[in-house]
Amino acid sequence: MDAVLYETQENIAYLTLNQPERRNALSRQVREGLRAGFLRFEQDSAARVLVITGSGGAFCAGADLKEMAEEQIGIPGRDFMPILNRNLWVTKPVIAAVNGAALGGGFLLAMMCDLAVASKDAVFGMPEAKWSRGAPWSVPLNWMIPQRVWMEMALTGEPITAERAYAIGLVNHVVLPEQLMEATNALARKIRDNAPLTVAATRRMIYLASEMGRTAAWDVADALFEPVYASEDALEGPRAFKERRPPEWKGR
Numbered sequence: 410m411d412a413v414l415y416e417t418q419e420n421i422a423y424l425t426l427n428q429p430e431r432r433n434a435l436s437r438q439v440r441e442g443l444r445a446g447f448l449r450f451e452q453d454s455a456a457r458v459l460v461i462t463g464s465g466g467a468f469c470a471g472a473d474l475k476e477m478a479e480e481q482i483g484i485p486g487r488d489f490m491p492i493l494n495r496n497l498w499v500t501k502p503v504i505a506a507v508n509g510a511a512l513g514g515g516f517l518l519a520m521m522c523d524l525a526v527a528s529k530d531a532v533f534g535m536p537e538a539k540w541s542r543g544a545p546w547s548v549p550l551n552w553m554i555p556q557r558v559w560m561e562m563a564l565t566g567e568p569i570t571a572e573r574a575y576a577i578g579l580v581n582h583v584v585l586p587e588q589l590m591e592a593t594n595a596l597a598r599k600i601r602d603n604a605p606l607t608v609a610a611t612r613r614m615i616y617l618a619s620e621m622g623r624t625a626a627w628d629v630a631d632a633l634f635e636p637v638y639a640s641e642d643a644l645e646g647p648r649a650f651k652e653r654r655p656p657e658w659k660g661r
Contacts, residue, residue: 413442414464415449421597422449422456429465434473435490435514443518444491451499457605458597459499461522462506462590463515468531471513472542490514492546493521494616500609502600506593507531508586512568517546520553523612525580526593527571533579534568552619554579604646605660606637 414425424446426433450459491497505522512534519525535544550559554577571583584592610633618626642658649656
């Protein structure tokens with residue numbers, strides 16, 4: 410069986426970690442499958458949104474510690490696993506559907522997605538301090554949650570519940586386990602149906618704005634949206650509104 414599954418339905422791509430017997434831990438096979446899946450999504454012109462989830466009862470339990478012990482992995486290296494916006498870039502939205510434990514590298518996987526929907530029984534944590542490992546990948550949390558929450562999670566290694574993650578803004582929605590994919594698909598469809606050039610420019614703007622001051626971010630945002638305003642889609646949107654019909658996006 411493939412360690413990671415890739416499929417598309419109605420212009421939405423799905424990447425599913427598929428080693429439930431190992432709680433979808435980040436084995437070499439899973440890491441390679443994720444990288445291949447991200448690249449396939451980026452190159453798939455028909456796929457406008459990607460949903461990541463895990464099979465079985467866990468989203469991703471983090472590093473495969475047995476494999477790390479067997480291979481005597483010390484410093485994992487910058488390219489040990491694909492990290493969106495650091496060593497691998499996609500230009501389209503990615504949503505995490507967190508169906509259970511998201512720990513260590515699994516927390517990273519959920520954190521690096523643009524949006525997250527969590528099952529009520531999901532938990533998020535970085536237990537690295539318990540095993541003398543590290544979470545340098547958690548730096549983006551500085552822009553996502555309060556510093557003291559990040560500090561407690563990192564120093565204690567204790568996980569937080571889905572409800573707590575929602576309260577601090579780490580996830581967008583918390584739903585019952587049986588409603589997870591339905592809720593995630595509804596969110597993905599809303600994004601899929603919007604103008605693709607605007608979606609891409611908006612996503613890029615939000616990430617860049619977190620790295621610069623307000624005035625500089627305004628200038629960058631203006632530059633990002635110039636080609637959007639000059640596109641055929643920019644005329645199609647108002648025309649469709651006037652004609653009371655769904656717009657037909659061309660992405661140009």
